[in-house]
Amino acid sequence: MPTLEDVARRAGVSTATVSKVLSNTPYFTEETRQKVMLAVRELGYVPNLAARALSSGRTHIIAVVFPYVFEAIFSDPLTMRILQGIEAECSQRGYNMLLSTPRLTVDGADDNYLQLVQSGYLDGVIALDSYPVASALQPVHDKKIPAVAIGYHHSDYYVRSTDQAGGCQLMQHVLDLGHRHIGIIGIPDDMHFSASRRMAGLREAASTVGLELDTLPHTYGDWSMPSGVTGAIHLLTKYPNLTALICLNDRMAMGAIQQAHAMGRHVPDNLTVVGYDDIPTAALFAPPLTTIDQRAPELGQLAARMLFGVLNGDHPESIELPTYLIPRQSSARVPD
Amino acid sequence: MPTLEDVARRAGVSTATVSKVLSNTPYFTEETRQKVMLAVRELGYVPNLAARALSSGRTHIIAVVFPYVFEAIFSDPLTMRILQGIEAECSQRGYNMLLSTPRLTVDGADDNYLQLVQSGYLDGVIALDSYPVASALQPVHDKKIPAVAIGYHHSDYYVRSTDQAGGCQLMQHVLDLGHRHIGIIGIPDDMHFSASRRMAGLREAASTVGLELDTLPHTYGDWSMPSGVTGAIHLLTKYPNLTALICLNDRMAMGAIQQAHAMGRHVPDNLTVVGYDDIPTAALFAPPLTTIDQRAPELGQLAARMLFGVLNGDHPESIELPTYLIPRQSSARVPD
DNA sequence: TGCTGGTAGTTAAGGGCTTAACTATATAAA
DNA sequence: TTTATATAGTTAAGCCCTTAACTACCAGCA
Numbered sequence: 001m002p003t004l005e006d007v008a009r010r011a012g013v014s015t016a017t018v019s020k021v022l023s024n025t026p027y028f029t030e031e032t033r034q035k036v037m038l039a040v041r042e043l044g045y046v047p048n049l050a051a052r053a054l055s056s057g058r059t060h061i062i063a064v065v066f067p068y069v070f071e072a073i074f075s076d077p078l079t080m081r082i083l084q085g086i087e088a089e090c091s092q093r094g095y096n097m098l099l100s101t102p103r104l105t106v107d108g109a110d111d112n113y114l115q116l117v118q119s120g121y122l123d124g125v126i127a128l129d130s131y132p133v134a135s136a137l138q139p140v141h142d143k144k145i146p147a148v149a150i151g152y153h154h155s156d157y158y159v160r161s162t163d164q165a166g167g168c169q170l171m172q173h174v175l176d177l178g179h180r181h182i183g184i185i186g187i188p189d190d191m192h193f194s195a196s197r198r199m200a201g202l203r204e205a206a207s208t209v210g211l212e213l214d215t216l217p218h219t220y221g222d223w224s225m226p227s228g229v230t231g232a233i234h235l236l237t238k239y240p241n242l243t244a245l246i247c248l249n250d251r252m253a254m255g256a257i258q259q260a261h262a263m264g265r266h267v268p269d270n271l272t273v274v275g276y277d278d279i280p281t282a283a284l285f286a287p288p289l290t291t292i293d294q295r296a297p298e299l300g301q302l303a304a305r306m307l308f309g310v311l312n313g314d315h316p317e318s319i320e321l322p323t324y325l326i327p328r329q330s331s332a333r334v335p336d
Numbered sequence: 337m338p339t340l341e342d343v344a345r346r347a348g349v350s351t352a353t354v355s356k357v358l359s360n361t362p363y364f365t366e367e368t369r370q371k372v373m374l375a376v377r378e379l380g381y382v383p384n385l386a387a388r389a390l391s392s393g394r395t396h397i398i399a400v401v402f403p404y405v406f407e408a409i410f411s412d413p414l415t416m417r418i419l420q421g422i423e424a425e426c427s428q429r430g431y432n433m434l435l436s437t438p439r440l441t442v443d444g445a446d447d448n449y450l451q452l453v454q455s456g457y458l459d460g461v462i463a464l465d466s467y468p469v470a471s472a473l474q475p476v477h478d479k480k481i482p483a484v485a486i487g488y489h490h491s492d493y494y495v496r497s498t499d500q501a502g503g504c505q506l507m508q509h510v511l512d513l514g515h516r517h518i519g520i521i522g523i524p525d526d527m528h529f530s531a532s533r534r535m536a537g538l539r540e541a542a543s544t545v546g547l548e549l550d551t552l553p554h555t556y557g558d559w560s561m562p563s564g565v566t567g568a569i570h571l572l573t574k575y576p577n578l579t580a581l582i583c584l585n586d587r588m589a590m591g592a593i594q595q596a597h598a599m600g601r602h603v604p605d606n607l608t609v610v611g612y613d614d615i616p617t618a619a620l621f622a623p624p625l626t627t628i629d630q631r632a633p634e635l636g637q638l639a640a641r642m643l644f645g646v647l648n649g650d651h652p653e654s655i656e657l658p659t660y661l662i663p664r665q666s667s668a669r670v671p672d
Numbered sequence: 673t674g675c676t677g678g679t680a681g682t683t684a685a686g687g688g689c690t691t692a693a694c695t696a697t698a699t700a701a702a
Numbered sequence: 703t704t705t706a707t708a709t710a711g712t713t714a715a716g717c718c719c720t721t722a723a724c725t726a727c728c729a730g731c732a
């Protein structure tokens with residue numbers, strides 16, 4: 001592989017000149033530029049990124065961090081949509097995405113991840129940071145690496161969805177349809193910040209009609225579809241008079257609907273079920289799912305833009321992205 | 337940040353000793369090892385990966401390449417499952433995954449990708465390489481970087497699913513249920529190798545009952561759900577006597593089912609629809625989808641294992657992974 | 673004329689690690 | 703006793719690039 005020196009020799013200039021021409025520094029004659037570029041092309045020169053990284057301290061790699069907590073992060077369709085948003089920005093700016101999935105426990109992240117963060121390999125980090133158990137960005141902040149959080153752990157820069165408002169919209173929708181016997185399939189409060197915000201939203205909306213959230217029948221799942229099934233069994237058996245089920249994500253809602261059907265309840269005639277996230281499948285489900293769109297790709301895209309802003313020395317404002325109620329056929333007016 | 341030299345000074349040995357102890361070279365007294373490790377711990381030393389890469393030529397980074405052709409790769413749930421398999425192996429071996437999504441056209445891949453491949457950043461590459469338009473691994477092979485293909489482009493090492501056998505199983509299932517008026521929603525042959533293999537499988541099975549595949553009504557989609565809707569409109573309108581629809585992936589099948597319902601056909605009583613891939617949603621769909629499981633996570637995992645084999649100087653055997661028919665409720669015996 | 677300041681390019685010092693080549697000692701074999 | 707060999711550690715070159723500091727030149731101006 002040709003090196004800078006080869007190019008310099010061929011172009012009849014110093015390596016410094018080549019380096020500077022390539023990084024588009026001013027103060028060079030057009031002629032020198034041409035000479036250098038010609039040599040680069042003739043030799044098929046491509047800079048060695050490791051050398052560049054060592055010498056300049058910039059790797060052009062950003063890490064995208066999806067912590068692994070109680071569930072493989074890859075089973076969540078949201079992950080991909082966020083990733084897609086980030087990818088679009090990175091590829092446009094010539095940055096590379098390193099995908100890291102640290103195992104996160106109360107003791108913090110695993111050693112592999114810690115090493116990676118300390119290794120000097122990363123120009124910046126974007127992390128899904130919403131697990132109360134620990135912050136994936138902690139070691140990143142300690143090392144003073146530019147970082148953007150998607151979520152609720154403390155970070156100078158973050159993007160997040162207005163989860164509380166989303167929860168509020170969802171409950172409001174159900175209440176507007178006349179439901180008062182409402183069951184909740186949630187997530188343990190200490191598992192996920194977004195979940196507890198959504199719960200707070202539910203509580204807020206419920207209180208406007210004098211309903212106390214904590215008195216409503218509720219159970220906990222783990223985001224997965226099967227846990228929605230289990231949750232529905234529990235609630236519908238114990239509280240057969242329920243007319244609506246609010247689930248904190250779409251996959252649990254889909255599980256709940258499936259189980260409701262299996263138990264002879266018809267959705268939505270006989271039972272309203274709503275979810276959260278608007279994953280691609282939600283629209284295709286039978287019945288199509290009423291849910292909250294939290295604009296996941298935008299979340300990723302904005303996080304990436306913010307990070308590049310920080311890398312350029314800016315101090316971008318953190319962002320809260322609004323949510324949108326997507327009413328579909330899984331929710332209906334309470335039967336008289 | 338402490339460097340090797342700091343550690344060496346503190347431990348009272350040379351930098352070479354530290355380096356070798358850390359990389360677990362033989363010929364050191366237990367005492368020296370302890371001294372070095374102690375100094376490492378006391379200083380919180382973490383090797384600088386860029387320096388290590390520059391000097392050793394190994395970065396501990398492998399690229400996972402999902403080319404971008406006519407559809408954002410992130411909209412395919414398969415992608416994630418493959419990624420999951422790869423991730424499991426990498427994290428276990430302390431390798432990092434760089435996610436790259438080159439834009440692939442007849443002129444080859446985009447410059448960003450080409451640069452990345454040439455940059456010396458990559459110890460190895462795993463690529464989804466099934467697009468006839470171009471091979472994402474071409475530049476990787478040219479550069480003699482160890483690589484494993486998931487797909488059909490030429491590569492010394494590859495894993496692939498037995499797509500033809502899968503197509504065969506799918507058609508056989510439909511034939512066994514007594515269907516003879518069968519419509520196909522496929523993919524243009526020159527779009528995707530796997531798709532054309534699956535078609536070959538359909539053809540093979542059809543011929544065993546004297547049915548000529550090319551005489552069957554067929555149309556083309558692009559893997560997406562909406563294209564399944566369009567395909568179903570086309571086929572069911574023009575050929576109302578069809579009793580079965582074979583779709584080359586699940587998303588198109590789900591679109592087709594949705595459209596069939598909209599047109600007053602009941603699946604499966606009135607129309608059998610089958611898909612391919614067994615994406616997570618397939619089991620949750622209404623009705624649950626009969627499909628082919630191609631073991632995507634294993635595909636990823638095996639590819640990663642193979643790559644690490646190659647990196648260790650082995651010459652692993654390429655692998656063809658069998659497919660499994662998953663009969664569910666979207667297919668039924670042809671009505672008399 | 674002498675000075676300032678902008679333009680064009682060079683020199684050379686790192687950046688932090690790996691590793692080939694070497695030295696030095698202890699042990700075993702001849 | 704000498705020689706070969708395994709063990710234990712060191713020295714220093716090299717990986718390829720960036721960049722601070724420097725030289726050299728020229729135009730403009732008091």
